[in-house]
Amino acid sequence: MDRPSGVRFPVPHKKVSLDIKGNKTDVVICSYNDHFLVIVTQIGAMGTILHARKEEGVSTHPTFSVSVIFGKRDEPMLEACARQLIENISCSSSSKPLVLSLGLKDHSVETLKGIVSAVIESRLCFTVLQISRVGCVLLESRFSDEFDIQAFVRGFCRLLGLSSCFSDTKTALEHY
Amino acid sequence: MTSVSSSTINRLDSPQVVDDDGLQVTCFTEDLHDVTFHFQIIRLKKQIYAWIGCNTAKFGHLYAAVPARPNNTANVTSLLGGSSDNTGSSIARRLVLKTGLSIILACNIPKNSPMLEADAERKLIEKLTALGYTVSKSQGLALNS
Numbered sequence: 467m468d469r470p471s472g473v474r475f476p477v478p479h480k481k482v483s484l485d486i487k488g489n490k491t492d493v494v495i496c497s498y499n500d501h502f503l504v505i506v507t508q509i510g511a512m513g514t515i516l517h518a519r520k521e522e523g524v525s526t527h528p529t530f531s532v533s534v535i536f537g538k539r540d541e542p543m544l545e546a547c548a549r550q551l552i553e554n555i556s557c558s559s560s561s562k563p564l565v566l567s568l569g570l571k572d573h574s575v576e577t578l579k580g581i582v583s584a585v586i587e588s589r590l591c592f593t594v595l596q597i598s599r600v601g602c603v604l605l606e607s608r609f610s611d612e613f614d615i616q617a618f619v620r621g622f623c624r625l626l627g628l629s630s631c632f633s634d635t636k637t638a639l640e641h642y
Numbered sequence: 643m644t645s646v647s648s649s650t651i652n653r654l655d656s657p658q659v660v661d662d663d664g665l666q667v668t669c670f671t672e673d674l675h676d677v678t679f680h681f682q683i684i685r686l687k688k689q690i691y692a693w694i695g696c697n698t699a700k701f702g703h704l705y706a707a708v709p710a711r712p713n714n715t716a717n718v719t720s721l722l723g724g725s726s727d728n729t730g731s732s733i734a735r736r737l738v739l740k741t742g743l744s745i746i747l748a749c750n751i752p753k754n755s756p757m758l759e760a761d762a763e764r765k766l767i768e769k770l771t772a773l774g775y776t777v778s779k780s781q782g783l784a785l786n787s
Contacts, residue, residue: 475669476680476699483664492665494684498693501701503748507665510687512746515706517722535721536706536746565704565722567746569686 480588486580489571493581495588497562502555505567506581513569514538516545518552520561528556535565544568547578554586668773672765679762685775690741693748694730694762702750703727707734709742721746727753733763740767740776 479496489508496503505512514537521529532548548566555564570577666685671678680695693701703723710717716738718731730749737745751758770776 475671476695477669477682477693479667479669479682481665481667490664494665494667496682496693498695498701499699503701505665505684505691507686510664511689511744512686512691515704515721515746535704536719565701 482584482588484580484584486577486584487572487574489577491581491584493584493588495585500562502562502564503567504551504564504585505569506585507567507569508571509569511569512536512567514541514544514567516548516566516568517563518548518566519563520552520556528561530556541573543573543575543578547582550582551585554582666773668769670769674761674765677758677761679765681762681766681769683766683769683773683775685773689744689746690737690770690775691746691748692737692766694733694751694766696749696751696755696758696762698750700750702748703730705731705734705747705749706744707731707738707747708744709738714739729753729755729759733759733766736763737766737770741770742777743775 477496477498479494482493482495484491484493486508491506491508494503494505507513515535516532517535518530518532521531523529530549530552532545532552534545538544547568548564551566552564555562568581664687666683668683668685669681671680673679678697680693680699682691682693682695684691695702701722704721705718706721707716707718709715716735718735718738720728720731729751730747733749734745734747737747749762751762767776
């Protein structure tokens with residue numbers, strides 16, 4: 467069945483291949499409505515699968531919970547990797563949980579740091595730009611690995627003398 | 643020490659296979675009657691990850707299914723989504739039997755919808771066969787490892 471052209475597949479994904487300590491590493495990041503999925507593999511399989519999420523709470527400092535749902539349950543480095551990623555991808559409004567799969571040849575600190583930085587560089591982000599308080603332009607950037615798009619948009623706003631720039635839709639809507 | 647050797651950005655509004663010596667990603671959508679199914683297939687060397695979205699892009703329940711040696715059967719376990727709703731677990735089991743590989747399946751088909759499950763499974767297996775990921779019945783369960 468033909469779909470209307472220009473209709474995007476609802477789950478954007480990004481695939482990256484990199485070298486970490488001599489091991490070819492494939493990374494796939496998918497963004498579902500209510501979850502992020504990150505697959506990191508050096509062994510041709512998903513390996514250990516972890517689930518990480520931000521806890522709902524009243525305190526100002528968010529807490530995160532990480533658990534292994536499949537595979538090695540005695541590797542603290544894997545949990546630390548998941549924790550770093552969920553802390554990084556969660557912001558005040560968006561708190562999608564993360565499913566992380568790590569199929570690695572080694573669990574050294576260097577490898578896991580390499581993975582965390584590769585994923586953070588590739589994360590999906592959305593930016594809302596307000597213009598003259600009349601309307602707002604949704605500047606959608608799905609892949610921010612070429613440059614820091616949020617810094618770019620803020621600089622752009624300052625140049626034009628715009629009054630506000632919000633980094634996510636929810637905060638922008640709350641402003642009104 | 644890390645270096646990025648290649649990167650692929652996908653704008654997906656048509657079925658697409660990204661060919662690589664490692665990982666292959668296929669995304670496609672099928673409109674059936676009044677339901678829209680979205681499918682994602684990620685082929686790893688020794689495993690297949692698949693996601694089935696029924697109208698929405700929610701992640702759904704997650705299952706792991708592996709081949710079990712005697713009698714060419716498969717074992718399925720639920721990883722996310724609780725045990726009261728097993729929608730999708732039988733799909734995962736049959737994917738193992740068709741491909742001979744271990745399967746990680748995410749599926750958001752609502753519970754008590756056997757027709758939707760059957761339709762989704764049929765479409766997914768059609769695509770897996772077209773991609774060459776399935777094994778024929780005469781080969782039985784080819785246990786690749």
